[in-house]
Amino acid sequence: MAKMNDIKPFEKRLYLASPTMHGEELQFVKEAIETNWVSTVGENINRLEEMVAEYVGVKHAVALASGTSALHLSMKLAGGKLNPGAKPGQALKGMKVFCSDLTFDASVNPVLYEDGEPVFIDTERDTWNMDPAALEKAFEMYPDVKLVVLAHLYGVPAKMDEIVDICRRHKALIIEDAAEALGASYEGARVSGKCGTFGDYIAVSFNGNKIVTGSTGGMFLTNDGNDADKARKWSTQSREDAPWYQHEELGYNYRMSNIDAGIARGNMLHISEHIAQKKAIYERYREGLRALPVSVNPYDDRTEPNFWLTCMLIDEASMCKQVRGEKEYLYIKEKGKTCPHEILEALASINAEGRPIWKPMHMQPIYRTHGFVTCDGYGRARSNAYIDEGDIPDTGADIFNRGLCLPSDNKMTPDQQEKVIDTVRRCFE
Numbered sequence: 204m205a206k207m208n209d210i211k212p213f214e215k216r217l218y219l220a221s222p223t224m225h226g227e228e229l230q231f232v233k234e235a236i237e238t239n240w241v242s243t244v245g246e247n248i249n250r251l252e253e254m255v256a257e258y259v260g261v262k263h264a265v266a267l268a269s270g271t272s273a274l275h276l277s278m279k280l281a282g283g284k285l286n287p288g289a290k291p292g293q294a295l296k297g298m299k300v301f302c303s304d305l306t307f308d309a310s311v312n313p314v315l316y317e318d319g320e321p322v323f324i325d326t327e328r329d330t331w332n333m334d335p336a337a338l339e340k341a342f343e344m345y346p347d348v349k350l351v352v353l354a355h356l357y358g359v360p361a362k363m364d365e366i367v368d369i370c371r372r373h374k375a376l377i378i379e380d381a382a383e384a385l386g387a388s389y390e391g392a393r394v395s396g397k398c399g400t401f402g403d404y405i406a407v408s409f410n411g412n413k414i415v416t417g418s419t420g421g422m423f424l425t426n427d428g429n430d431a432d433k434a435r436k437w438s439t440q441s442r443e444d445a446p447w448y449q450h451e452e453l454g455y456n457y458r459m460s461n462i463d464a465g466i467a468r469g470n471m472l473h474i475s476e477h478i479a480q481k482k483a484i485y486e487r488y489r490e491g492l493r494a495l496p497v498s499v500n501p502y503d504d505r506t507e508p509n510f511w512l513t514c515m516l517i518d519e520a521s522m523c524k525q526v527r528g529e530k531e532y533l534y535i536k537e538k539g540k541t542c543p544h545e546i547l548e549a550l551a552s553i554n555a556e557g558r559p560i561w562k563p564m565h566m567q568p569i570y571r572t573h574g575f576v577t578c579d580g581y582g583r584a585r586s587n588a589y590i591d592e593g594d595i596p597d598t599g600a601d602i603f604n605r606g607l608c609l610p611s612d613n614k615m616t617p618d619q620q621e622k623v624i625d626t627v628r629r630c631f632e
């Protein structure tokens with residue numbers, strides 16, 4: 204590892220992305236407690252739903268316990284349309300579902316909650332999201348597929364013009380996972396708006412590391428009032444309108460609490476400020492790393508990301524040898540070259556948190572037997588992340604191999620960031 208002895212470690216750990224509280228959060232939580240509205244009903248929930256629906260530009264919002272629960276209810280709704288009469292837990296039974304490959308596994312797990320079969324679609328290099336060319340190829344290979352789960356990675360919108368067009372042509376529904384992309388927007392020729400307006404069913408997240416947090420929590424968004432009503436009912440144990448607990452269908456305990464909603468409501472007031480801070484961080488990294496053989500995570504001209512995390516990709520020619528097993532790694536330092544793990548170790552040595560790029564789904568043991576489609580057709584399943592010399596990896600594996608997420612906390616000062624940049628720079632010595 205590069206020598207960092209003369210860079211003094213941060214006294215307080217510098218995080219990838221930690222919650223940023225402002226004051227209103229406490230006020231709204233206090234009001235909830237003082238008025239005894241601490242359960243899953245109350246002013247904070249109502250106001251948060253209104254705020255997010257208006258901000259994103261959708262008609263309906265249902266506050267839930269997590270982004271994952273919003274995705275699960277999305278799967279049930281999509282399944283209800285595509286596979287009517289299916290049993291609970293089997294809404295997607297017998298169905299292949301095209302899914303983003305380079306994403307967090309919460310995008311995909313809910314497909315399995317409903318017995319569907321994810322088929323992963325490779326990633327493009329312009330935004331690190333689902334590759335429209337690979338998606339088109341996948342529809343050639345599996346023409347019966349009617350559902351696509353699309354994530355916007357790290358707050359960078361996917362190529363929505365192309366993806367919406369392909370899905371419309373193949374009459375496929377879209378579940379939009381906007382968990383990382385609240386506040387990001389896209390101005391296309393065919394579609395435009397904020398992330399969270401493009402799907403038939405949409406999920407956002409208020410997890411602790413997201414751009415707006417409720418400590419935990421998530422939201423289901425839709426323009427369809429019936430779907431919103433169903434999601435709301437399912438999320439509160441599917442209680443019927445009756446004097447007693449009356450149940451006609453299976454329910455879930457997925458509703459947001461009014462306490463968490465108070466935190467999210469207060470935090471949501473600061474979303475523009477958070478995005479501006481994240482953008483400044485991204486731009487300082489881009490400038491600070493300019494002289495090095497690296498690039499920061501790219502975005503399309505048509506978009507304005509929320510810049511949730513800044514990531515970097517090491518040029519191929521400047522990668523030293525790095526080998527990854529399932530849970531360990533090795534690298535061999537070479538002069539003038541580095542690799543993600545050397546940089547991550549160097550960051551850890553100054554008490555800063557970085558992280559590898561999300562490991563693609565098709566490389567995960569849990570999903571290794573699933574289909575994976577690249578622009579050329581069938582992708583090759585990988586037994587591990589090892590990339591042989593001369594091997595041409597798929598795009599997702601390549602970004603995973605050469606990339607990493609940099610500390611992107613919106614409380615990071617320019618001085619602290621300069622130290623981070625300097626630490627990265629020394630790894631190339």
Ligand SMILES: *Cc1c(COP(=O)(O)O)cnc(C)c1O
Nearest residue numbers: 269270271307309310382408410
């Ligand atoms: C965080 C995240 C989720 C899940 O949200 P939770 O609120 O943590 O359940 C889903 N998809 C992606 C891409 C995420 O980053």
